[in-house]
Amino acid sequence: MKDYPQGYIPNVHQLDALLKRYCLWTNEYTDAKLVERLFRLFDVDRDNKISFADFLIVSSILQNGTTRDKMKRTYN
Numbered sequence: 001m002k003d004y005p006q007g008y009i010p011n012v013h014q015l016d017a018l019l020k021r022y023c024l025w026t027n028e029y030t031d032a033k034l035v036e037r038l039f040r041l042f043d044v045d046r047d048n049k050i051s052f053a054d055f056l057i058v059s060s061i062l063q064n065g066t067t068r069d070k071m072k073r074t075y076n
């Protein structure tokens with residue numbers, strides 16, 4: 001919350017920085033297309049930012065959804 005006081009991740013670059021910060025990427029390798037794809041995956045309402053609600057919805061689908069739900073969210 002300290003890093004995102006506005007309550008959302010505002011763009012792809014911020015998501016990339018977040019992923020690097022928490023070591024989900026190595027620092028030498030960043031796949032810009034993958035980051036962009038992840039951003040779109042989590043931006044449920046397509047307002048070009050990832051809100052906490054967006055994050056919870058996608059996390060819930062990935063943890064509890066059916067295979068169809070997950071495929072639909074991933075490739076929609």
Ligand SMILES: [Ca+2]
Pocket residue numbers: 042043044045046047048049050051054
């Ligand atoms: Ca959004």
